[in-house]
Amino acid sequence: MLQQVYPAAQHPYCYELNKDFHFAAAHFVPAEEAGKCQQLHGHTYYANVTIAGDELDSAGFLVNFAIIKRLIHDRFDHSLLNNDKESFSEDQPDRFPTTEVVARTISEIVQRHLDGTMNKPQCIQVYLRETPTSYCIYRPKRKAGNDGS
Template sequence: MKGKYTLIKHFRLSAAHRIPGAGKCARVHGHNYKVTFCVEGTELDEQQMLIDFRTVKHAIEKRYDHHFLNDFPEFDPERGGAAPSTEKVAEVFFRIIDELCAQKSNRPTLRWVEVQETDEALARFERID
């Protein structure tokens, strides 16, 4: 029987940022982000997983948890990045997770990443085919 697996996982991290020119968000402030991602595929790896979600969580937490996002080149316009809006954070996290998927022999596909900044606001970056 042919089928497709879908894995949706979320985790949390805390980070500070500022968005120049964005009203009160131009001041340094922080969020307890909820990050959710969706991976799909037709084959599992040797551990019978699409991807070990602990690997994903650790890759992002290790770099960004409890840090000032603007300090990273990907979130610094003066170093070729973009201000860390929720949308750009979702895009950067997508690129990180997508690279982890590309390194796997079963080649799972990352469909989307959501970053929830507050109870009222989240952004999604998704693959379009």
């Protein structure tokens, strides 16, 4: 993977971790407005997940890089995203497998894992490149009490 500089998410935490990875997946967007994207097609998605926090775990990690890759790459690589009914829907536009929704879904999957850890870091940004010229950034809104203070 090429070295890339991503837009920085502002946060109050001491530590910030970024994990780059890619996965190949097919999808279609079940909406007439999607034009050609209504047809089944595939991409090599390039993702960067940003995690931040103040506390390290018992191994000295904010989170192990391998866990982040396993959570997303193993789930989505060489798949038809539309078949992941837990994450995506063909009936609800806010769950169509668009780049925006895939980025949000990655954030939600990672955060569910992080919520189960002792140090409770936060997934603060997902950068998802769908094509060489198109990408999306998803930054979840902070919940009360998750402002690092």
